[in-house]
Amino acid sequence: MVxxxxxxxxxxxxxxxxxxxxxxxLRLGVLxxxxxxxxxxxxxxxxxxxxxxxxxxxxxxxxxxxxxARRGLGTFVRRSLGAAPADHTALRSKLTAxxxxxxxxxxxxxxxxxxxxxxxxxKCPEGER
Numbered sequence: 001m002v003x004x005x006x007x008x009x010x011x012x013x014x015x016x017x018x019x020x021x022x023x024x025x026l027r028l029g030v031l032x033x034x035x036x037x038x039x040x041x042x043x044x045x046x047x048x049x050x051x052x053x054x055x056x057x058x059x060x061x062x063x064x065x066x067x068x069a070r071r072g073l074g075t076f077v078r079r080s081l082g083a084a085p086a087d088h089t090a091l092r093s094k095l096t097a098x099x100x101x102x103x104x105x106x107x108x109x110x111x112x113x114x115x116x117x118x119x120x121x122x123k124c125p126e127g128e129r
Contacts, residue, residue, distance in 0.1 A: 001038060002031055006047045014049050018057035026066065026081040037067060037075040 002025040004018055012020075025031040038046075040054040058075050061067045069075045102112045 001035075004038075004043055004047055006049060014053050015057040015060065018043070018054065019060050022057070022061055022066070023081055026077065026079075029080070031077050031080070033077050033079055035077045036073075037077070039074060 002022060004021050006014055006017055008014075010017070022031065022037070031037075037058065040051045040058070043049070043054045044051050058067065058069065062069055062075070066078060066081070067075050068078050099112060102115070107115070
């Protein structure tokens with residue numbers, strides 16, 4: 001099951017963070033078709049956000065065709081994103097080694113994220129596939 005982490009200082013709307021984290025879980029195979037998303041109540045209890053924010057995120061995911069709400073049952077994953085998780089094993093291993101090296105160099109989590117984002121933006125500009 002996915003666990004949402006909300007960064008109130010990020011400047012990114014809370015519902016967008018939920019959408020992004022759900023998509024990431026779909027890409028990584030953490031969530032698969034048929035899986036149930038946490039209920040709005042569960043997300044609220046874990047993150048202390050407004051239930052309407054969770055519902056807004058889930059509606060956006062539904063609009064994109066990634067999940068479907070089943071009245072009285074919950075919200076379920078309709079389709080995954082990206083390649084199968086097994087296809088990423090070698091890349092994940094290299095990325096893990098890179099993060100380990102960055103930590104040895106004294107970089108903190110935020111520094112590592114910023115460095116990765118910088119390279120990602122350089123190599124994969126927004127709007128490019």
